[in-house]
Amino acid sequence: MVEALNALDGAAVTRWAHACVDGLVAHCEEINDLNVFPIPDSDTGTNLLFTMRSAVAAVEALTPDATSAHDVATAMARGATTGARGNSGIILSQVMRGIADSTVNGPLDATALRDALDAAAVLVRSAVSVPVEGTIVTVLDQAGAAARRCEADASIAEIATAAADAAVDALERTPGQLAVLAEAGAVDAGGLGLVVLLDALVTVITGEAPHRPRFVRSHDAAPVDDARSLDPTVVQDYEVMYLLSDTDELRISALRKRLGEIGDSVIIVSDGGACWSAHVHCRDAGAAIEAGIASGRIHQVRVNCFALDRADAQRSLPKPLAGLADRGLLAVVEGDGAAQLYESEGVTVLRCDQPISAPTLLAAIRAMDNREVLVLPNGALSAQELVAVGVAARDASKDVLLLPTSSMVQGLAAVAVHDSMRIAVDDAFAMSEAASSTRWGSLRVAPGRALTLVGTCEAGDGLGLIGHEVVVIERDVQLAGTQLLDRVLGLGGELVTMLVGAHATVELVNHLAAHVEKNHQGVEVMIYSGDQQGDLLQLGVE
Template structure:
């Protein structure tokens, strides 16, 4: 028997945020496939997911024991800071609406009505020229349905009424926006909002509504598209090539209003939202990113600038749609050493050996030789960033979508491969693998072959050199001593797991010597030792 909650505390609000992320992960590709307005770049689901994930991660910091107000404020801050695309910016205002009305007391039916109404007002005010048939329309109908509930209505009643009204409004969006009607789809952002409202119903009642198929309301031929004002960003997207987003701080309402007007002159789809604590997220579609960024600089301090090119995004989305039926996912890893090659192959990766320097043409040929529609590349430091960017552009064609992951060493590549899950949506898989690689501190130990000047001073031939990343941080006459000091440095800032990938020239017993040092001086650290067989480095190490 399900028991509905009378109110939502901070812990339940955190649980709702996690459910939102899970729901958006599940339906991310479906939402992307509906994305035809304002630009058909198939990224609305991805934008909502990244925004909601940023909000949830921000709220996790305050902890489940915090008040509803503290959790709601953290959700809003995280969403505004991490907002992506039009839909993500609007989602941030839904969360800010909750933050504006929440306090120390749990969120009940009355406060939820106020939160949804505040969210609808904030979202509408954020858009320079509102358009009917979008996520804002769906939000406004949800808020109206909640507001129509009796003053003393239970939280579950208000949540269910709001979600049901959102579903009904979503089904009507094709009759309000002709580009949706022509494509026979509902608004992508509106569906994402419905997923979020249904997640709230699930937390409050214990049962998440099942709405796998939204019935599209018939489009009446004579029904006009409702637009607040004539605009290039209304029924048909304007002739804009770029989406520009950045965060703004050190400003005020007057300068933000001036910025809004200036961006309206430069482009369309202008949305500026705040987190209520002095930070704003700015969004615009324009033909030239430079003036849009300069306008932000005049309004305050800009940071986290993101620029997307619609031409490239649409081409990429088209390729993804054309091969959707056959898009399995493969991992291609650049690896040196027999042992390392066996490790990567054992985890399901296709291996490109780089015992001799690998060339861009070799990597390009290896990508094209794979049968997988989606290819995740672990470069493991074998090629420079400019070379990889060039290869990525050249490799993307009708048969391959290529994603280059930020692995600068084989130990980072192994960490990324450990969390690879081909059953996940591509965006979620790449995010998890990239995060695993980026959070793995790595270093290497080698023997100097000649006298040389380093940042740590002059080394002599035969000295042991300890590197963190690509910088020398340890010089010692004895490689064993260099290894011990290197381990002390990388573990000095924390860690739970130390991975040692042994090179072809490592002396017998060397790994045991280092493992004993860890046990004696860093108790509690787990050590994993693998035979890598790579040349050059005595070993590579990674700390997680």
């Protein structure tokens, strides 16, 4: 039996962050299916997962000396705030901030956890302009209240367990508090996401995962076309989100009031530092953006159209299960970190830490149990070899489609749009389009003297490649990296994904991330550990 922890240091808080991601991956579709409020757009689980991954990416970018629970939780709060998606994602960021604020003077112990849940509940209540009972707000309140009711000398395991159990009880009561949930036969999706996070905390502390029922929406209930049924005079067309800096509490208060005038579901939160995240549902997206511009410097503006989201949802409504394709994804991947990224998305991985051959890939395809197999070669084999593999792999019992992914970052972009509810050719087309629209480059160190299209490099030079061609040669690797970033961002982009190799230093990664923030405003940076041996970094621009 594993002995329960008395407190969580930085390493344990990091384990909790990863456990949260794993839990949200496992429950993502379940949460999405429950999502009927405030908009039935079936993306709450996806939003929570994206937000939590942003928190983990911020932790992975910490310097080696930033190892305390407070350092890690502060990074999580910052990453979750800047990467938040949807109402639920912003609220999740405040749970992280509550932990950061409560661990200033030490580890996350019993007292700090009690304070953190209290602080998170207060932060969320103050951030949401019109709190609605029967949502994640209520579930968080009840978790905090249960923590406060514990005995003064209660252990952190007892407090975490009490909070998680109370969250489950509160979640089960949400249909009785919010009519739209009762009508849909669902509990609150965001509340379930919070339960997943609290259960992950219990698991890290005690070593045992709580047993919970699955919260499945009753599809016999009347369908919910739109949360606007709560007030038919209000029709919101857009979800607008952006980050703000160079602002203050007074201007934020004015922004909150203005957004409340032009829309609803207004949430504005801080990461505890100089960054704020704003969210609103409204009819006039331009007015919401103008309000932000008047309140500070805004960046990372995101506008979602609910009408388009509903149309997409209708196109992917579940069909009878008997008609579903038995489809699997197979990706050729180098590095432990990259393998974990792909596997967390349900992708089968073929490792290529050493060069692989066409017969090796063919054997991996044949070993797949799926009737339909989509293959992401990620540049591991030549086009001629892939054609031969594709021909050999297809038979009466297996359909194989090889996608044009030339790098692991392109493969990740493709996986992000995978939808098993589409027919295989449509799914392959959407994934191929996502891959081809992702510009990619790599940074590496020259192993020896060589002639390239831009001149001769010497051993130890920093090389910047776009695709497979060298476009930058610099003696200083950091300089080569910044020049490469300027090249790949020269045609624009909103998101840079950095897949960090095994030999890249923290200083290099931080330097490049800071370069993007300073010189390419409005561009978001996502950093993941790839652990690949060859490239110091792979860069993908979307």
